[in-house]
Amino acid sequence: MSFSQLPIPTDGLKRSFSERQKFITEDAPANMHFHVVSGGARLFKSLPDGRRQIIGFAHRGDVLPAYPCIRYPYSAEAMRGMQVSCVPAPVLHHLHETSPGACAASLHSARQLLVGMHARLLMLGRQTARERLAAFLLGQGTRMGSTELWPVDPALSRADIADFLGLTTETVSRLLSTFHREKLISRERRAIHILDPDRLRAIMAMPE
Amino acid sequence: MSFSQLPIPTDGLKRSFSERQKFITEDAPANMHFHVVSGGARLFKSLPDGRRQIIGFAHRGDVLPAYPCIRYPYSAEAMRGMQVSCVPAPVLHHLHETSPGACAASLHSARQLLVGMHARLLMLGRQTARERLAAFLLGQGTRMGSTELWPVDPALSRADIADFLGLTTETVSRLLSTFHREKLISRERRAIHILDPDRLRAIMAMPE
DNA sequence: CGTCGGTTTGAATGTTATCAAACATGGTGG
DNA sequence: CCACCATGTTTGATAACATTCAAACCGACG
Missing domain, CATH: 1.10.10.10 (Winged helix-like DNA-binding domain superfamily/Winged helix DNA-binding domain)
Incomplete structure (x- = not known):
């Protein structure tokens, strides 16, 4: 369930979250990537009546990408005390454009995630x-x-x-x-x- | 369920498959990407006892990536008469290294797929x-x-x-x-x- | 010590799977 | 052209698995 691990400059704005604090809300405008410095988070989607599906967990070193959408596709919540470094979408975007290595790394980890998702579809469906x-x-x-x-x-x-x-x-x-x-x-x-x-x-x- | 749509030179080796013909086998060594020229395919994973989960469908213009693994993570089968252009993994890899735009395009569509997968996890799970x-x-x-x-x-x-x-x-x-x-x-x-x-x-x- | 959140266990219910048969559909050859 | 067959679809009866509702239990913490 490991998310993209990138050599991102860890100089972004640092933020801390306490246990159970929600720091990404599904459908909220997405303009920030979060790089997990310490602690862990659960990522999930919910239905209007409260049913919840956990999409994955993020640990130290993982990046929660803002994705190519206007809005976040899932919510995220700290599982315990947690520290993240915030990377504005344009910064990562610029990094991808200038450093081919960074883009390749992101692509690699996105595909890695996809392969994991395939296995989970089989699991949940069958x-x-x-x-x-x-x-x-x-x-x-x-x-x-x-x-x-x-x-x-x-x-x-x-x-x-x-x-x-x-x-x-x-x-x-x-x-x-x-x-x-x-x-x-x-x-x-x-x-x-x-x-x-x-x-x-x-x-x-x-x-x- | 649309897969990555890339401006790939369509000059690779063309191959045709007839209805129901399997052209990717899960766990087989993966060294080829397939660019769908015409027709469509179902992509699926199976369990030893025959249970099957369809991962997605691929249509004209989609690329079935070989992924960053040694082996294909799923099987693929033509849904009707089908034509693909085969792109050897090193070729696409080289394209990604030399053209930042191509890499960015692949990343974009991989992430697009990921977002779709999230929705499907919620669907299958809940x-x-x-x-x-x-x-x-x-x-x-x-x-x-x-x-x-x-x-x-x-x-x-x-x-x-x-x-x-x-x-x-x-x-x-x-x-x-x-x-x-x-x-x-x-x-x-x-x-x-x-x-x-x-x-x-x-x-x-x-x-x- | 008592309360609160989370876990375990039990009994009843319900949704979906399984098994089985009838029913369409499309293609083939007489 | 029609009869026939193979394949896929619909429908029904039954059963299995997981959920729901409910209560007891446990550990952490004030």
Whole structure:
């Protein structure tokens, strides 16, 4: 879920947000890119009746692009204390025009994101709750270039996981209990530890 | 669902595909971009047990990028007779390096696609079958910059619509019948005509 | 110690999938 | 031209999965 990582001059206006503070509102005029200096954010879209879908998470180093639209296509909210450096749209635009490397880097990361989106379309459209959660846990627990297993970020609430996977918190909670009973994971308060990645991988795409 | 539209020299190797012919296979080594000259294609991902999710459709002028991966992230199949011009990955890469405009154009369309993907995540994750189909029909029936209503492309089978929306053909068929009964659409063989776009728009995001 | 937000668990409901059959449609060859 | 077949679509009955509603539980914090 990593967003574009650019060699942007970190000299833009710095701003800080507190936990749960919303700093991008869907459909608001988009004229600023945000470069995450510290902390993390959840990006999401909502429907008029409150249903919410998390589009992705942004971490340190990621850039939340203003996109080629007049308005932001999603909302963003700090998951904890957070610092960003603001890059006005024209600045990044100018950087892209003058430095071919910068434009290529942006293109690369945009395409990287697209590939991830494809996988998520398949997940949301065609996989069962059980498969989605298994895939999510593995995605969170394994970092590229390391066989080590990390616990899932405790800053993620059940509601976050549910809104990311297109499920309800109850379903997520039930499935976590099932996984626990099957000794696939262990839980200590919010943090989740993966115990049996191989069996999780098997669940991920198998018709049970 | 429009893919990147680039001013690419159309002098690459031309290839023709017949209806249903598969010309990109997921996970196959990716070294070629395809520029659609005529016809159309469906792009999709599949699970080992045959479940399929359509990622998007490509029409005349679109470019199916090889992406920044070693392997294609999806499969592609001609929806009818089709002609493409093949652009080797290094050629486009070189074009991006030498012409900043080309790189910017690719970036722009990649981001455009991303914005579309966000909307589809929300749809697949959080909307009901009824809402998805209404949104799909409107998306197909209205072209930007025109109030005119087009019939839905008859080349799209019920299975295509279902695989795009993350539903089954039976559910799609049932809903189309319902919409027909409600006088929202009319059907003549495969083609679907929109009769009441306003009411469809209301269905799109309203909790019934 | 009591309250509050978040999590877990339970029972009932509902939406969509699955299975199965009838029904169109389009193409082919007699 | 029509009968026939293959393929795709519609409709129905049933079942499965996930949601909804509701209550108990737990931990953090004042």
